[in-house]
Amino acid sequence: xxxxxxxxxxxxxxxxxxxxxxxxxxxxxxxxxxxxxxxxxxxxxxxxxxxxxxxxxxxxxxxxxxxxxxxxxxxxxxxxxxxxxxxxxxxxxxxxxxxxxxxxxxxxxxxxxxx
Amino acid sequence: xxxxxxxxxxxxxxxxxxxxxxxxxxxxxxxxxxxxxxxxxxxxxxxxxxxxxxxxxxxxxxxxxxxxxxxxxxxxxxxxxxxxxxxxxxxxxxxxxxxxxxxxxxxxxxxxx
Numbered sequence: 001x002x003x004x005x006x007x008x009x010x011x012x013x014x015x016x017x018x019x020x021x022x023x024x025x026x027x028x029x030x031x032x033x034x035x036x037x038x039x040x041x042x043x044x045x046x047x048x049x050x051x052x053x054x055x056x057x058x059x060x061x062x063x064x065x066x067x068x069x070x071x072x073x074x075x076x077x078x079x080x081x082x083x084x085x086x087x088x089x090x091x092x093x094x095x096x097x098x099x100x101x102x103x104x105x106x107x108x109x110x111x112x113x114x115x
Numbered sequence: 116x117x118x119x120x121x122x123x124x125x126x127x128x129x130x131x132x133x134x135x136x137x138x139x140x141x142x143x144x145x146x147x148x149x150x151x152x153x154x155x156x157x158x159x160x161x162x163x164x165x166x167x168x169x170x171x172x173x174x175x176x177x178x179x180x181x182x183x184x185x186x187x188x189x190x191x192x193x194x195x196x197x198x199x200x201x202x203x204x205x206x207x208x209x210x211x212x213x214x215x216x217x218x219x220x221x222x223x224x225x226x227x228x
Contacts, residue, residue, distance in 0.1 A: 042218030
């Protein structure tokens with residue numbers, strides 16, 4: 001079975017632009033979470049979606065938004081890009097609702113560079 | 116405030132030597148604790164987790180971790196390191212009802228042949 005897939009793997013944008021990152025969860029998984037990993041730091045929680053509803057949001061500005069589609073895939077959108085948005089964006093999926101913090105499967109990430 | 120501290124940014128050990136990676140946490144509720152490993156260009160792979168019960172937990176790849184509530188620590192150990200263990204290791208804390216994990220800044224492990 002395929003794991004969590006993210007696209008694109010790498011992306012270069014300029015300041016002020018908009019970007020859309022995509023994630024396909026493991027088949028059968030209904031929960032998707034997004035994390036931002038800045039170089040030299042641990043991942044930081046951005047969003048969590050379950051059954052197409054937002055179930056959690058981290059401390060990120062409104063420039064960051066996300067959605068989950070009926071097939072449980074997800075998009076992360078970032079508007080008005082800043083240099084500080086350069087990071088590895090990780091998507092993780094899980095089969096269950098967030099009853100307990102387990103069974104989180106991570107993709108390989110999208111490396112976003114903002115110039 | 117909730118936080119996870121990994122005091123060692125880099126650790127270098129010789130192949131076959133023992134390993135201990137430190138993790139301290141600050142969390143108001145009963146924490147769920149995790150160790151993840153990240154190889155270059157890869158996502159995070161779960162090594163082990165602690166929810167409750169036995170404070171010594173076994174994980175994949177021969178890793179184990181011990182939860183010490185009195186010290187707010189969850190250190191990762193391996194008796195004999197292999198060259199393939201070279202990677203970055205992240206400690207994380209979470210709580211029931213959320214996938215909002217708080218990660219430490221990571222420890223990069225280098226293994227000498």
